[in-house]
Amino acid sequence: MISLSWYLIFAAALFSIGLYGVLARKNAxxxxxxxxxxxxxxxxxxxxxxxxxxxxxxxxxxxxxxxFAVAAAEVAVGLALVISIYRRRNTxxxxxxxxxxx
Amino acid sequence: xxxxxxLISRWFNxxxxxxxVAENLVKVISLAIGATIVATxxxxxxxxxxxxxxxxxxxxxxxxxxxxxxPYGLFQPFADIxxxxxxxxxxxxxxxxxxxxxxPVLALGSVLLIWAVIPFAATVVGANINVGVLYIVxxxxxxxxxxxxxxxxSNNKFALLGSFRAVxxxxxxxxxxxxxxxxxVLLARSMGLNDIVAAQTPWFIIVAPLAALIFLITSMAEVxxxxxDLLEAESEIVAGFHTxxxxxxxxxxxVSEFLHVWTIGALIATFxxxxxxxxxxxxxxxxxxxxxxxxTFIGYFVVTWIRLSLPRVRIDQLLAFNxxxxxxxxxxxxxxxxxxxxxxxxxxxxxxxxxxxMLAANLIIGWATVLILKAIEPKRKRQRVEFTPRPIxxxxxxxxxxxxx
Amino acid sequence: xxxxxxxxxxxxxxxxxxxxxxxxxxxxxxxxxxxxxxxFGVAATFVLLNATFLAVVQVVVYIGAIAxxxxxxxxxxxxxxxDSGPQTNSNWVWAALLGLALFGxxxxxxxxxxxxGVSLPALSAHADPLAQLGQELVSPNxxxxxxxxASVLLLAAMIGAIVVAWKN
Numbered sequence: 001m002i003s004l005s006w007y008l009i010f011a012a013a014l015f016s017i018g019l020y021g022v023l024a025r026k027n028a029x030x031x032x033x034x035x036x037x038x039x040x041x042x043x044x045x046x047x048x049x050x051x052x053x054x055x056x057x058x059x060x061x062x063x064x065x066x067x068f069a070v071a072a073a074e075v076a077v078g079l080a081l082v083i084s085i086y087r088r089r090n091t092x093x094x095x096x097x098x099x100x101x102x
Numbered sequence: 103x104x105x106x107x108x109l110i111s112r113w114f115n116x117x118x119x120x121x122x123v124a125e126n127l128v129k130v131i132s133l134a135i136g137a138t139i140v141a142t143x144x145x146x147x148x149x150x151x152x153x154x155x156x157x158x159x160x161x162x163x164x165x166x167x168x169x170x171x172x173p174y175g176l177f178q179p180f181a182d183i184x185x186x187x188x189x190x191x192x193x194x195x196x197x198x199x200x201x202x203x204x205x206p207v208l209a210l211g212s213v214l215l216i217w218a219v220i221p222f223a224a225t226v227v228g229a230n231i232n233v234g235v236l237y238i239v240x241x242x243x244x245x246x247x248x249x250x251x252x253x254x255x256s257n258n259k260f261a262l263l264g265s266f267r268a269v270x271x272x273x274x275x276x277x278x279x280x281x282x283x284x285x286x287v288l289l290a291r292s293m294g295l296n297d298i299v300a301a302q303t304p305w306f307i308i309v310a311p312l313a314a315l316i317f318l319i320t321s322m323a324e325v326x327x328x329x330x331d332l333l334e335a336e337s338e339i340v341a342g343f344h345t346x347x348x349x350x351x352x353x354x355x356x357v358s359e360f361l362h363v364w365t366i367g368a369l370i371a372t373f374x375x376x377x378x379x380x381x382x383x384x385x386x387x388x389x390x391x392x393x394x395x396x397x398t399f400i401g402y403f404v405v406t407w408i409r410l411s412l413p414r415v416r417i418d419q420l421l422a423f424n425x426x427x428x429x430x431x432x433x434x435x436x437x438x439x440x441x442x443x444x445x446x447x448x449x450x451x452x453x454x455x456x457x458x459x460m461l462a463a464n465l466i467i468g469w470a471t472v473l474i475l476k477a478i479e480p481k482r483k484r485q486r487v488e489f490t491p492r493p494i495x496x497x498x499x500x501x502x503x504x505x506x507x
Numbered sequence: 508x509x510x511x512x513x514x515x516x517x518x519x520x521x522x523x524x525x526x527x528x529x530x531x532x533x534x535x536x537x538x539x540x541x542x543x544x545x546x547f548g549v550a551a552t553f554v555l556l557n558a559t560f561l562a563v564v565q566v567v568v569y570i571g572a573i574a575x576x577x578x579x580x581x582x583x584x585x586x587x588x589x590d591s592g593p594q595t596n597s598n599w600v601w602a603a604l605l606g607l608a609l610f611g612x613x614x615x616x617x618x619x620x621x622x623x624g625v626s627l628p629a630l631s632a633h634a635d636p637l638a639q640l641g642q643e644l645v646s647p648n649x650x651x652x653x654x655x656x657a658s659v660l661l662l663a664a665m666i667g668a669i670v671v672a673w674k675n
Contacts, residue, residue: 002515002555004625005617010519010552012613014526014545016606021530023602024595029580030535033542036573037526040549043561051556052625061640062650064561068568069657073664075573079580080668086584087674095596126510201540232637236563243571247543250578254536262582269575276571293637 007048015041026093028082032075039071105387107226111136137218140228144217148360152179155360155406162410186356191349194257201255205248206347206354212244213362220368221296223378223390234295235283238369239276242324245358246272249343252355256346264342267417272324274421278428279320285313285439286373299377303453307374309460312435312468314374316428321366322405323420325359329412330420367401368394375400431471438463515555522548535581543574557630560637 014037021034043064050060086092111132118128153168153176160167168175193202216238218228231237246269253265287293289309290301298306307314323330344355371377375397378390415423442463446456525545532538546569553562630636643649 002512002627004627005620006515006519007552007556008617009614010523012617013523013610014549016610016613017523017526017530019609020599020602020606023605024599025530026596027535029577029584030530030538033529033538033577036542036569037529037545040546040569043565044549044552047553047556047558047561051558052627055628055630055636058636058639058643061558061561061636062644062653064558065564065640065644066650066653066657068564069661072568072572073660075576076664076668077671079576080672082580083583084671092584198537201537231559232635233560233563236560236567240563240566240571243567243575246571246575250575251540254578254582266579266582269579273572273575 004048004052007044011041011044011048014038014044026095028085028092028094028097029079031094032078032082035074035078036071039067043067105223105225107223107388136228140217141214144214144361144364145357147364148357149179149183151360151364151402152182158403158406159410162407183353186349186353189349191351192346194346196257197346198255198257201251202346203351205252205255206344206351206358208244208248208251210354210358210361212241212248213358213365215241215244216365216369219295220372221299221377222394224296224300224383224387226387226391227296230294230296232292232294235287235293235298239280239283242276245362252347253343256343258346261343261345264345268326268343271326271330271420274424275320275323275330275428278316278424278432279324281429281432281436282313282316282320283373284436285310288436288440289443295372295377299372299379302376302379304457305374305376309457310374310435310439310464311461312431312464313439314370316432316435317373318366318370318401318404320424320428321369322408323424325362325366327359327363327405328409329415331414363405364398364402366405367398367403370401370404371397427471427475431467434467434471435464438467511555515552518548518551518555522552536578539574539578539581542577543570546570546574557636560640 018034018037018039018041021037022031023034025031025034046060046064046067048060050058050064053060082092085097089097091097114135115128115132118131119125123131156178157167157175168178171177171181193199219231219234219237221227221230249265249268249272253261253263253268256262286298286306289306290298292298292301344352347355371394376393377397378387378394380389380393383390383393439460442460446459451459522545525541525548528541529538529545532541546565550562550565550569553559553565644654645651
């Protein structure tokens with residue numbers, strides 16, 4: 001039997017990798033990819049808790065569905081911003097987008 | 103008695119169990135054999151389809167089609183296959199080798215995977231999962247990825263342009279396609295393909311003709327065949343995303359395109375033409391396979407017929423047609439179908455009256471759409487271009503001012 | 508080890524390796540392709556957890572839409588395609604340490620929690636999680652408000668994306 005902690009550790013590893021990607025990557029699109037990995041890790045946790053918890057309550061799956069919607073919205077807006085910035089500043093490196101920084 | 107396929111599979115399972123093989127292993131083995139048979143059968147169908155398509159194309163264009171190799175040119179596909187196998191496989195300079203080689207496999211796989219859930223007969227289904235319709239949509243998205251990979255990894259501008267076009271087209275036509283597929287799901291109250299087939303009394307093409315039409319159009323765009331073959335418009339971008347492929351790499355794309363058209367026929371048969379249902383299937387379920395293949399061929403023939411009859415559309419026409427016509431229409435059809443279906447269910451009308459009213463509602467929507475389109479679109483008069491005859495050759499002007507410089 | 512456990516381990520290892528490559532590959536298109544594999548691995552995990560609907564939606568939404576959008580964006584911001592220099596910023600050592608620390612801490616907590624002892628409840632044959640999910644998402648007593656909010660969010664995001672990416 002696969003125990004619940006296997007899934008949780010798997011999700012923790014995926015989340016940590018995503019976090020590394022968000023913090024270390026230069027490219028804004030690559031940062032978005034890291035965020036996707038983190039959201040997926042959260043989804044694994046939600047579904048695992050549903051499966052190992054009370055099956056009569058579907059909260060875990062319902063939350064996961066909402067996370068899907070939020071992820072789709074986030075990517076749509078995020079990529080639109082990236083493309084818009086690229087048009088104006090000709091770069092997608094997060095470090096070089098520093099107009100608002102002192 | 104009426105179901106030899108399950109009989110054989112049960113006999114085979116019992117045989118393995120009798121030999122003392124573990125029960126789980128027997129399950130895995132029989133599933134693997136089933137999957138192999140379905141995949142091989144689908145690929146073998148393509149061999150026949152190549153001949154059929156070329157024959158249909160020939161007849162529609164008033165020529166005999168292949169007629170040299172074997173009786174009626176039946177061996178023509180085998181000659182083609184031998185030719186394509188013996189061709190050299192070239193990989194362009196600067197290409198991304200891994201992505202370049204995976205892309206054709208992925209393209210073919212994305213089409214083959216659809217066959218896993220298609221019910222050939224009431225009892226002959228690869229996997230009767232309860233999210234069948236979504237599964238079909240999901241598997242199709244691998245095709246999009248394959249096209250992107252092929253176009254990008256070829257290191258060729260035409261290939262990249264072709265894959266951009268293809269993806270824009272496939273992603274945007276997926277919207278009305280999924281909405282159109284929701285109509286049979288709604289009518290059958292299930293996403294499982296076998297349940298949808300079983301719920302079709304009468305066939306959904308009568309209950310939901312507009313959804314069937316939208317599905318036909320969008321799935322043709324999804325394959326990228328004429329009139330939607332902008333992704334491989336020969337006169338504009340060489341051969342689109344598979345410009346750089348040769349030998350079996352090209353062969354895989356070619357086969358996946360043919361198989362995709364055949365799969366569309368199968369999906370139309372399953373969703374709208376009643377799949378395996380027909381007279382006598384209750385007593386003899388195997389007859390369902392025959393009905394299924396007949397209906398699939400009807401769908402396939404219609405797609406081929408349209409392909410051979412219509413010219414290619416322009417890219418702006420293609421996108422405008424999708425977003426300004428198909429998407430709103432599919433949403434309207436879905437909403438009206440949902441409301442009417444619920445109302446008729448509450449009123450508990452007879453089945454034939456239900457079908458008639460659904461048909462009437464669809465016709466009214468179609469008529470209203472035509473009226474709205476006519477009202478919105480200003481009447482364009484075809485402008486006659488004045489033609490002034492020009493002489494083919496003009497006498498040269500005096501050469502003096504040329505030579506003086 | 509049972510077959511399912513081996514399957515889980517294979518899926519987990521493939522997913523994690525793919526995820527690592529997503530955050531380390533210098534070539535962004537490759538990173539996006541690895542992302543597709545990682546997302547597919549997560550879908551396989553959902554299948555292991557008997558959430559077939561979510562697995563299929565994962566493939567439709569993430570691979571069919573999000574990953575393809577990402578590849579599109581990468582190709583549209585074209586200069587990046589030729590970037591072969593380092594794709595990480597100067598803080599990558601700290602980021603790696605933070606990631607490792609987070610993973611270590613979470614694993615430590617999880618191993619000492621009672622999660623390992625939770626037994627797997629049997630799925631009853633007649634209860635259909637898919638039908639249940641559908642009912643609860645539109646039931647006024649359950650999740651209809653989050654569901655509607657999510658749809659409004661999607662609409663807002665769609666309009667916002669169009670406005671932001673508008674050429675003028």
